[in-house]
Amino acid sequence: MMVLSLVPRQGVSRVREIVTPLVAFVVALVIAALVLLAMGKSLKTAADVYVxxxxxxxxxxxxxxxxxTPLTLIAIGLIFAVRANRWNIGAEGQYVVGGMFGGWVAIxxxxxxxxxxxxxxLIAGMAGGLVYGLIPAALRNRFGISEILSSLMLVYVAELALDYLVRGPWRDRTAFNFxxxxxxxxxATLGPLWEGGKLHGGVLxxxxxxxGAVVLLGRSRFGFxxxxxxxxxxxxxxxxxxxxRLTLAVFAISGALAGLAGIIEVSANMGQLQPSISQGYGFTAIIVAFLGRLNPVGALVSALVLAILLIGSETAQIMLKLPFDMTRAFMGLLLLCILAGEALTRYKVRWNA
Amino acid sequence: MIELLPLILATVITAATPLVIAALGEHVVERSGVLNLGVEGMMIMGASLGFAGAVVLDNSYLGLAIGALAGMVMAGIFALFALGLATNQVATGLAITIFGLGLAGLIGQPFVGQPRPPIPALVFGLDPIVCLSFVLMVGTAWLLNRTRAGLILRGVGESHGSAHALGLPVLKVRLLAVLFGGLCAGLAGAYLSLIYTRFWSPGMTAGRGWIALALVVFAAGSVWRLVAGAYLFGAILIAQLHAQAGAIGIPSQFLSMLPYLMTIVALVVLSMAGRRGAGAAGSLGQPFVPDR
Structure with a gap:
């Protein structure tokens, strides 16, 4: 532009590829720390709570x-879509439908x-997410409709449908008016893997x-x-x-994995269907996928990192009086930092010119 | 019924106005070849900061201005990344939306449930921003289709390579378009909190930014189709509210689904009318890095 100009780099080193997301994460953390300081919060308490x-x-x-676990499952599916340059930003809706379908079997x-x-x-949950994910893919194939818009619109529809079901036909009549x-x-409950533990089969x-994603993406014709x-x-x-066919395939994969995540959460952690069964996992998973540089192992690591943050944010609501919005703002900031990092691996930035 | 008609019309227009304003802004952005998916985020920042500004300064007009500026600042961040660093526009827009939803919630937190300073109606029970939206429609249509600046903007959007070869300042034109889009989205958000609902509540834009994006697709390049689409949506929103209040036996959740389902239906109808992909700018969504 008038002040910035971009010069493409000749080849990108392997080291830079691994270091970039780390630097992006640190930069986002530093900005967040400065914001916390400006809000008059104690950084020591924040470090305790979050890390x-x-x-x-x-x-x-x-x-x-x-x-x-749900973040990894959803992000793995999204990696297929984003790599194929398809944008499934409705994973949240496919997650909800997965919980709904699987929950229906339990009921x-x-x-x-x-x-x-x-x-x-589990199969019903995957099938639900898969079918729901195929809708935006089919609309794109048949009518040329942007899958970005349709998949997002369907998130609201899924949430409202679940809300209707648990207040109407599926409501527990013995639970007063809850x-x-x-x-x-x-x-119908995914129990712990060992006596007294918390980890369940969904982790596996x-x-x-x-x-599966490592093999499919790295070693198969489909991945290519x-x-x-x-x-x-x-x-x-x-x-x-x-x-x-490829559009259908990547949406089927990401829909099925989001649906699986949904029913795992419902069965293992909630043990019932309720009006809201997600904490925005479908959207957070987009950031997980990008932070992991669209690599399945990278996504696993990123999911753990963001999970630490989500756990911390629950404590922070009490200890630091920080609402969940703080975490959401940080997620957006993090995605921006990752994108800037990507740009800086591809281009050298020159000022002036 | 007949005497109620002007009243119903006024409520439909009021419900449609935030969509009209935000979609007009994004229309200009997309004509210049940029896809900014951050409309929802810019809009909610306008709603939150606009409301906060109005309460703190005890002046709703200043609040509207602050909301518009907040949207523009968010658009500036988008431009820094998507234009300055040539980042992926879809991902950058999403980031702006997620960031905006979070930040707006933080800023708005102390203002939940507070009343805002009054805004008097101007003519025929219509508020000043509705009047401004009429000016904006005519102005945008005129600018895009009848002026040299509009021609340059559309040229940049159609083929940034050719425009650059002709010596047109591609990134500068796009920067201005993106900032205008942010200004509109911010104003639309501030209208929502200050005039439409008169309260701030978290997540109050409820997907309107995304519906505005769909309206731009529906417009297929024409400002007037966009406006017609937005008013149709306003009518659906109002009809849905009345149906919920009137208890006509349909569960409220299904009525609430209508705007989202109608968005998809509208796009399907558009496609069946043979306008698949019609009217989208040729370079839409592609980053531009000028070679030297």
């Missing part, structure tokens, strides 16, 4: 892993016994998803088609990759 506490007790460490099977119930719930479903039976599923379509759509088309 030290979540990482020092066995109890809170498990909480961090639990929070990272329908209320009072029954059987080892089939839990797997059926808008909630029946409490799930033990057979998230790790499995990371592994995804990246090729994202980076050079015309060339990918000439190579015979079907653009429409």
């Amino acid at each position: 030290v506490e979540p990482l020092t007790t066995a109890w809170s460490l498990q909480e961090v892993i639990l929070k990272a 329908a099977a209320h009072g029954m016994e059987g080892v089939w119930i839990l797997p059926a719930m 808008p909630k479903s029946v409490n799930f039976d033990a057979a 599923l998230a790790l499995l998803a990371v592994l 088609a995804v990246s090729a379509t994202g980076e050079a759509p015309r060339a990918a088309n000439f190579a015979g990759f079907n653009d429409h």
